[in-house]
Amino acid sequence: MRAPDFWSGGSGGIAPLLLSPIAALYAAATARRMARPGWRAPIPVICCGNATAGGAGKTTVALDLGQRLSNRGVSTHFLTRGYGGKLKGPVRVDAAQHDSQAVGDEALLLAATRPTWVAVDRAAGARAAVEAGAQAIVMDDGLQNPKLEKDLSLLVIDGSYGFGNGHIIPSGPLREPVAAAAARCRAAVLIGEDEANALAALPPGLPVLRARLVPGPEAELLAGQPVFAFCGIANPRKFFVTLQQAGAVLAGRVAYADHYPFDAGDMRDLLAQAEALRAIPVTTWKDYVRIPPAFRNRVTVLSVKLEWEEPVSIEALLDPLAQRVPVPA
Numbered sequence: 001m002r003a004p005d006f007w008s009g010g011s012g013g014i015a016p017l018l019l020s021p022i023a024a025l026y027a028a029a030t031a032r033r034m035a036r037p038g039w040r041a042p043i044p045v046i047c048c049g050n051a052t053a054g055g056a057g058k059t060t061v062a063l064d065l066g067q068r069l070s071n072r073g074v075s076t077h078f079l080t081r082g083y084g085g086k087l088k089g090p091v092r093v094d095a096a097q098h099d100s101q102a103v104g105d106e107a108l109l110l111a112a113t114r115p116t117w118v119a120v121d122r123a124a125g126a127r128a129a130v131e132a133g134a135q136a137i138v139m140d141d142g143l144q145n146p147k148l149e150k151d152l153s154l155l156v157i158d159g160s161y162g163f164g165n166g167h168i169i170p171s172g173p174l175r176e177p178v179a180a181a182a183a184r185c186r187a188a189v190l191i192g193e194d195e196a197n198a199l200a201a202l203p204p205g206l207p208v209l210r211a212r213l214v215p216g217p218e219a220e221l222l223a224g225q226p227v228f229a230f231c232g233i234a235n236p237r238k239f240f241v242t243l244q245q246a247g248a249v250l251a252g253r254v255a256y257a258d259h260y261p262f263d264a265g266d267m268r269d270l271l272a273q274a275e276a277l278r279a280i281p282v283t284t285w286k287d288y289v290r291i292p293p294a295f296r297n298r299v300t301v302l303s304v305k306l307e308w309e310e311p312v313s314i315e316a317l318l319d320p321l322a323q324r325v326p327v328p329a
Helices: 020-034 058-071 105-111 122-131 178-183 218-222 236-245 264-276 293-298 311-323
Strands: 045-049 076-080 116-118 136-140 152-158 187-191 208-215 226-231 249-255 280-283 304-308
Touching: 020 178, 045 058, 058 076, 058 105, 058 136, 058 152, 058 187, 058 304, 058 311, 076 105, 076 122, 105 116, 116 122, 122 136, 152 311, 208 236, 226 236, 226 264, 236 249, 249 264, 264 280, 264 293, 304 311
Parallel strands: 045 136, 045 152, 076 116, 076 136, 152 187, 187 208, 226 249, 226 280
Antiparallel strands: 208 304
16 A cells, blocks of 8 residues: 555644544554463564554564574574465465465565565464474564564664654554554664654653664666666655665656555566666565566666664674573474
8 A cells, every 4th residue: 555645744734633533443442452462482582563554674674683593593483464465374485386466575585584484363373483493483563463472572663754643543654652562662773864753752761773774785786877766665765765875876766555566567667667768677675576577587676784883782682582592302
C-alpha cells in the first residue's frame, strides 16, 4: 500500500481528526492484544520492530544482528511474517521453490544469508526453528505480536520519517503509541539523522543506538554514471539519496507503493524509460526479488548495509543473550 500523504510529519488537515475515533479503537485493540502472554522459547529471541506501519530498516538491522551472532558461533534463524506472501507457515524459506508471491520479499532477503522461517503464528514459527536446530532467533518485525516472548526488542526508527504525524492508524502511521512500543524495548535504533525529531517522542532513559545505511560494493561501478532508479519501498527517498551519495547521476526516478509486484509490462516500460535516458536501470535488493526472473539480468542492484556509530553498544546488548545459547548435547 502507499501511505496517505497526511501520515507524514507536518501534514495535518481534517483527515486525522475525522479518523480519530477509529484510531482510538485500533489503539485499544492493540493494547488488549499485547496484554496476552506468549510462548517462551528455550533459546534467545531478538525482535527488530518499529512503532509505525511500513519500513523503518528492520530487515537491515535483522541481517546485521544475524551476522553478529553468527560471528560468535551461534546458529541463528530468522523469523518473519512473510508480508506480501500467501503462505501462512510455518515454512522454511527455500529460494529454489519460493518466490516473493509465496513468502514475501523480506523473507527472500533474509533466507539468502541464513535459515529463515515464515509464520503468521510467530510461536509456531519459533518452535519449528528450535526443532530445526536454531540456537537463537532474530525476528524481522513482530513487536506488536504477543504470541512469542522476546528477550531483546529494538525499536527501529527511520530518521528521515520518524513517527510520521504521530497519530495512530488510520489517522497516522503508528501501530500503537510510541511510549507503549518503547516500553517493551531495551533500546532504540536510529537509522540516519533525526530529521523528523523522533527522539523527542521517546521516553527519557531509553538508550539510542545510532547507525546509518552505507551503499554496497556496486556503488563504485555506478559512481559518475547516469542511472534510472526505481523502487517500491516504504521510503523511496532513502534509496534515491543513497544513490546520489554513492556518486551516481540520477537521470530519472520512479517510486511505486511498498511491496509493489512488478510484472512484465512494468519492466518493459521501466527499461524503455532507462534506455531513452541512456541510463543504467537500478533498484534495491528488496525490489529485485519481485522482478520477473526474465528481466533481472537487465537491472543493476544497489545493496546497502548497516554501519553502527558505536558497534560496541549493540555487541553489549547481544553479550548476555549469546551466553545463554544452549550447548549442543
